[in-house]
Amino acid sequence: DAKTTQPNSMESNEEEPVHLPCNHSTISGTDYIHWYRQLPSQGPEYVIHGLTSNVNNRMASLAIAEDRKSSTLILHRATLRDAAVYYCILYSGGSNYKLTFGKGTLLTVNP
């Protein structure tokens, strides 16, 4: 299975942009890049996903490297409610829809 590598933790100030990196050097052509976040004692929440092109939605932007071996989740203006563990996941396609999580990045947002 293709793996992802994320920093264990990152810190940001409120109302500043946050760039959360993810390396996935063994990504295959059928893998979608998904991002989820999890607040304490809750289930993960979908943030954004993409395949090759950069993606934007109301929550965040996803920048995908041209070779697809890395990606960056961008929170344009961090708020205290964005403090969570962020998971970068390669969602395997083909005939095997296997959704596997890594350890994620704990984002702390300072007021």
Next chain:
Amino acid sequence: DGGITQSPKYLFRKEGQNVTLSCEQNLNHDAMYWYRQDPGQGLRLIYYSQIVNDFQKGDIAEGYSVSREKKESFPLTVTSAQKNPTAFYLCASSTTVDTEAFFGQGTRLTVV
């Protein structure tokens, strides 16, 4: 409203007893997943199912069993063979890799 429901939210059991965790979805999703999360750790995949009457082992299937008799339901049984069953259990569902996965709110199982 459409969603995925796990019950109960908290569950206590004595050591050596089997226990079944419920997961129901009304999203018409084909794929369903079970994860285990220990304190300060990420999610580890226990079992997943892509279609009714079919399921595959994840990374930590030992001591667990599942069934998928209906599209809407994917119950997880924690058996007495699971050495350290106390954990936070999460269920998820999805349609394809090009759409988001939805998660339940989890069941916190404590074995005493």
